[in-house]
Amino acid sequence: xxxxxxxxxxxxxxxxxxxxxxxxxxxxxxxxxxxxxxxxxxxxxxxxxxxxxxxxxxxxxxxxxxxxxxxxxxxxxxxxxxxxxxxxxxxxxxxxxxxxxxxxxxxxxxxxxxxxxxxxxxxxxxxxxxxxxxxxxxxxxxxxxxxxxxxxxxxxxxxxxxxxxxxxxxxxxxxxxxxxxxxxxxxxxxxxxxxxxxxxxxxxxxxxxxxxxxxxxxxxxxxxxxxxxxxxxxxxxxxxxxxxxxxxxxxxxxxxxxxxxxxxxxxxxxxxxxxxxxxxxxxxxxxxxxxxxxxxxxxxxxxxxxxxxxxxxxxxxxxxxxxxxxxxxx
Ligand SMILES: C[S@@+](CC[C@H](N)C(=O)[O-])C[C@H]1O[C@@H](n2cnc3c(N)ncnc32)[C@H](O)[C@@H]1O
Numbered sequence: 001x002x003x004x005x006x007x008x009x010x011x012x013x014x015x016x017x018x019x020x021x022x023x024x025x026x027x028x029x030x031x032x033x034x035x036x037x038x039x040x041x042x043x044x045x046x047x048x049x050x051x052x053x054x055x056x057x058x059x060x061x062x063x064x065x066x067x068x069x070x071x072x073x074x075x076x077x078x079x080x081x082x083x084x085x086x087x088x089x090x091x092x093x094x095x096x097x098x099x100x101x102x103x104x105x106x107x108x109x110x111x112x113x114x115x116x117x118x119x120x121x122x123x124x125x126x127x128x129x130x131x132x133x134x135x136x137x138x139x140x141x142x143x144x145x146x147x148x149x150x151x152x153x154x155x156x157x158x159x160x161x162x163x164x165x166x167x168x169x170x171x172x173x174x175x176x177x178x179x180x181x182x183x184x185x186x187x188x189x190x191x192x193x194x195x196x197x198x199x200x201x202x203x204x205x206x207x208x209x210x211x212x213x214x215x216x217x218x219x220x221x222x223x224x225x226x227x228x229x230x231x232x233x234x235x236x237x238x239x240x241x242x243x244x245x246x247x248x249x250x251x252x253x254x255x256x257x258x259x260x261x262x263x264x265x266x267x268x269x270x271x272x273x274x275x276x277x278x279x280x281x282x283x284x285x286x287x288x289x290x291x292x293x294x295x296x297x298x299x300x301x302x303x304x305x306x307x308x309x310x311x312x313x314x315x316x317x318x319x320x321x322x323x324x325x326x327x328x329x330x
Contacts, residue, residue, distance in 0.1 A: 006062065006121040009036025010251055010310045011299050015113065016044055018249055018292060018317045023047050025110025025246075026094040030081035030238065033119040035063040041113075042070050049097055049107060051090045052076040055143040058128075059119055072097050080143070081114065082226075082234035087241045108243030115251040116231075118142065118221065120309060130221055132195045132213035138188055140217075140224045150194075150224050155186050157223075168256070169219035177201050178216060191217075218254070228256050235264040239289065242320040247292065253312045258296065265291060265318045271326050281326040292317040 015037055019027070025048050029038045032052030042050050050073060054060050057078050064076055075093050079086050091109060098107045122142065123130050129139030129150060140150040148156070157165075163179040171178060178201050188194050195213045202212035222228060239248050248265075252258040271285030296314035304311045 007034040007036060007119040008307045008309070009034075009040065010115065010307065010313045011297070011303070011315050012037060012040045014297055014299075014315055015249055015251075016040060018247055019044075019111055022110035024105050024107055025049075025243075026051065026091075026098070026107045027110060028053065028087065028090045028094075028112045028238070028241070029115075030087075030090075030112060030234075031115045032063065032076055033059055033115065034121065035067050037113055037115060038074065039067060039070075042067075042073060048110070049073050049075075049094055049101075051094050051097075053079060053081045053086065053090060055080045056119075056122065057143070057145065059121060062121070072101055081238070082230035086234070087112070087237045091241050109241050109246055110243060111247045111249065112238040112242060113249045113251075114235075114238065116257050117227065117253045126191070129191055130217065131191055132198075132211055132217045134191065136191050138191055138194055140221045142225050148224065150220050151187060151189050153220065153224050154182060154188055159183055165219050165223055166216065169215050169222070171215055171219070173206075174202055222254065222256070228254075228260055231257065231260045232264050235261065239268060239318075239320060244320055244322050247317055247319050248289075249315065249317045251313050251315050253314075258314045258316075261316050262296070265289065265316055268318055268320075273326050280330050285326040286323050287326055287329065288320065288323050289318040290321050292319055 019041065023045055027041055027048055027050045029050055030053045032038055032054040035052065038050050038052055042048065052074065054076065060076050060078055067074055075097055077090060077093065079089065118130060122128050126134030126136035129136045138149060138151040141147050159179050162183065163175045166178050167175040178198065181197050181201050182188065185197055188197065198213040198216050242248060250261045252261055268289035269287060269291050271287045273281050273285035274283050275281045293316050296316050299310045299313050
């Protein structure tokens with residue numbers, strides 16, 4: 001099956017545009033999904049090695065079969081990119097595959113790509129429990145072999161925390177009522193039940209921004225999978241394994257994710273200097289990166305027309321530089 005049917009990769013042209021001259025390199029695709037970006041990168045650079053990471057075994061299984069043609073240039077790890085040591089593991093595997101291929105040159109980590117969130121197959125397959133329109137168990141785990149399902153999460157979470165979760169995700173007006181109604185209906189075991197509860201809370205007149213359950217499902221999914229909890233640390237670990245001149249590219253789809261990426265990139269690019277703005281730096285701030293995107297890049301109108309799910313994408317890219325003290329720069 002054509003993998004694009006299951007997930008259409010986002011901003012591929014822009015991603016490739018930020019990967020010049022990586023012929024003798026290793027790329028870590030930390031959110032491999034259906035391998036759309038991986039395939040584009042491996043095809044563009046016939047010498048590189050790519051290590052994919054994904055926590056969803058189902059997605060890996062479906063994608064891996066179709067990408068067999070890349071042989072040993074592609075290895076996929078079923079782990080979380082945000083678990084301790086994940087990027088070191090990816091580097092260790094890269095070293096093994098490069099060695100096994102009898103290459104004599106050193107292949108540094110030239111790029112790490114993170115295309116955050118869920119893939120379209122996860123969203124569209126009712127049995128995974130992410131869909132507010134398709135019937136299924138209220139699961140929402142990307143890795144179905146561990147962790148708590150969305151149904152269990154709702155039974156364990158406090159009213160205050162649930163209200164906060166919805167509020168943070170943009171349900172300013174209905175956060176309290178949603179949390180109250182949902183908790184009073186526990187246990188909620190199917191996606192349909194949850195959708196109906198949300199529809200009962202949010203009046204028809206307030207549904208101009210799409211299906212009322214969309215943001216509620218998104219907020220729950222992010223919480224169940226701890227999508228933002230360890231993101232900042234993971235960005236640090238990804239940046240760490242890059243060679244000088246290597247690039248970290250992050251595509252995010254949610255304001256909370258993008259804020260985390262922006263803040264972390266800004267820390268790499270400024271060293272987190274805490275000195276007064278009009279005085280030379282005395283705090284020892286060390287600059288480690290150069291921002292390659294001014295703010296963030298968004299998809300073209302044409303791409304959004306072809307793939308509406310790309311609409312919320314934001315791409316940020318930073319290049320690792322030889323560390324320099326901010327004071328030596330001023
Ligand atoms: C937007 S999709 C990536 C799609 C991919 N770029 C492509 O072209 O097919 C995000 C993927 O990241 C995976 N994912 C999300 N969080 C993860 C984590 N913490 N560790 C590993 N994989 C994760 C999801 O399972 C999903 O397959």
